[in-house]
Amino acid sequence: MKTEQELIQQITELTYIIETDYPELYELLLEDPSTIPTMKHPEINPKVLQDYLNTLKQHIEHHKTK
Numbered sequence: 717m718k719t720e721q722e723l724i725q726q727i728t729e730l731t732y733i734i735e736t737d738y739p740e741l742y743e744l745l746l747e748d749p750s751t752i753p754t755m756k757h758p759e760i761n762p763k764v765l766q767d768y769l770n771t772l773k774q775h776i777e778h779h780k781t782k
């Protein structure tokens with residue numbers, strides 16, 4: 717499994733790609749409930765970061781197929 721730092725770097729890069737190449741999708745990410753923690757103090761770990769990265773990738777793929 718990748719380290720937290722590696723995952724954060726990938727998330728940052730992918731978010732930048734979304735912001736620059738898919739601005740209409742980036743606006744939706746700001747409102748996406750999957751980015752809002754449901755716990756008061758959520759635990760951030762590699763699995764959570766990997767899940768979020770996968771969600772971002774899925775958003776892009778879904779957007780491309782529209």
